[in-house]
Amino acid sequence: MVLDHDVRMLEKNNIIVTTLEKIWNWGRAHSFWPLSYGCNCCPIEMMASGAARFDIARYGYEVFRASPRQADLLIVAGPVTVKMKPVVQRVYLQMPEPKWVLAMGNCAISGGPFKDGYSVLPGCDTFLPVDVYVPGCPPRPEALFHGLLELKAKVLGQR
Numbered sequence: 001m002v003l004d005h006d007v008r009m010l011e012k013n014n015i016i017v018t019t020l021e022k023i024w025n026w027g028r029a030h031s032f033w034p035l036s037y038g039c040n041c042c043p044i045e046m047m048a049s050g051a052a053r054f055d056i057a058r059y060g061y062e063v064f065r066a067s068p069r070q071a072d073l074l075i076v077a078g079p080v081t082v083k084m085k086p087v088v089q090r091v092y093l094q095m096p097e098p099k100w101v102l103a104m105g106n107c108a109i110s111g112g113p114f115k116d117g118y119s120v121l122p123g124c125d126t127f128l129p130v131d132v133y134v135p136g137c138p139p140r141p142e143a144l145f146h147g148l149l150e151l152k153a154k155v156l157g158q159r
């Protein structure tokens with residue numbers, strides 16, 4: 001009952017009590033700036049997620065950046081080859097903290113249909129700290145949104 005009374009008083013006086021940490025995480029979780037990166041077919045689904053039919057802007061995640069220095073989310077869409085590994089690694093290192101990685105599609109998760117090949121890595125988590133995995137070949141935009149909402153929940157609980 002005491003809590004109810006306190007909440008009513010806060011609402012009445014337009015006062016919100018929270019911590020800086022919660023405000024920071026709230027802002028970060030509602031405005032990811034993904035890097036414009038992709039390789040192979042999964043990025044087509046990623047691009048479709050930004051188009052009118054799916055509209056990633058509904059979640060506030062539509063600001064795809066061309067520079068890693070302005071991005072805080074690396075969506076690894078598609079396979080990473082041995083040749084591309086140092087490039088992706090460098091791009092990740094150029095992103096400022098805090099930053100997150102989402103592996104989109106079976107290729108990014110495990111090498112997918114190319115896992116037995118000589119040129120594709122068995123997953124980007126062999127050299128990147130992946131936060132969320134979105135399986136599928138390719139995953140639909142709705143699956144990408146689900147992954148982004150999982151990441152959002154993770155960031156909201158981040159300390």
Ligand code: SF4
Pocket residue numbers: 039040041042043077078079105106107108112113136137138139
């Ligand atoms: S997971 Fe499937 S759709 Fe995605 S890049 Fe690999 S082969 Fe293409």
